[in-house]
Amino acid sequence: MDYIDPHIHMVSRTTDDYATLSRMGCVAMSEPAFWAGYDRGSVDGFRDYFRQLTETEPARAAQFGIQHFTWLCINAKEAENVSLSREVIAMIPEFLDRPNVLGIGEIGLNKNTKNEATVFLEHVDLAVQHDQSILIHTPHLEDKFQGTKMILDMLCDDQRIDRGRVLVDHVEEHTISEVLDRGFWAGMTLYPVTKCTPERAADMVERTGGERLLVNSAGDWGPSKPTAVPDFIFEMRRRGHSEALIRKVVYENPVAFFSQSKHFQFAPRS
Amino acid sequence: MTAGESHPQRTADAVLEESFLQLRAKLLEIGATLDRLDRCGGAGELSGANSQKRALLDQALEIVGSEQPDRAERLQQLFSREYQQDWRQKFGIGSD
Incomplete structure (x- = not known):
């Protein structure tokens, strides 16, 4: 089955991973800007990273018939440096017209601090000013519940936000309902230990019906599995779900959400 | 359902x-x-922090063994910090 991985960090993955993903049915992916594992020291470091996301990765992906899209921001882990964050936010518009840029992301919170909230709101303002879709990172583990509610509070306070153009990622059992009930899209991340398994993701699809719901691997430089979305597909099939429902979650929903971005010029496989 | x-x-x-x-x-x-x-x-x-973690595990096992539904969601809530409704005031970030 053709599928789209809506959240994967291919700058951290090998070319062999691109080949494997292609053979597993991945036809497109979107790569949100992410923390490198260390704090970058200057706005030029981010400028180089954004070139990698908008030039190098699309070319690597194309070798394997995969369409690569991306989202730009300074990650919440680096938001404690507010002055650098503001320099990066001011520089991002240089890249918004690149042909694979879908919007602003993954913005959000990490430890739910004041500086993170400040930088998050400035990113949201940037997105609104430039008519961009938004991809949201929600915090990990014990911070997820508080952080997700803070993010939803901030988004719902802003009357300019079109909730249908916001994807709130890394939802789990205790956050998915509020995200969907408030009118946002939700993403489930298949991480081996710290987030969601394919089995629990299938449970959440069964409980919600799969509307406005996406599933991703968030494959990166840490413990993660870039082929996690096919694992989810197999789990859904094992339970007897229809190909139509599976395709909706792993293909049609990403296409519907991404299509709101003017640069999503997707060419389905004929 | x-x-x-x-x-x-x-x-x-x-x-x-x-x-x-x-x-x-x-x-x-x-x-x-x-x-x-x-x-x-x-x-x-166990030290103080780990003693609390051990107690959390005992509570988690009670949830797993309970008859009520939504065990996974209740486990997630157990392992989450409580939502602080006054976070805006603490941070000086107002709502529009």
């Missing part, structure tokens, strides 16, 4: 049968890990 709920016709027997060995293995892992803790002195040897 919620309004959006949708799943193929699978019987409780089928779900249990396909899950039994995995559940058995996971329960054995829990039992063996708690035994390992005991062999290292048990709960009495």
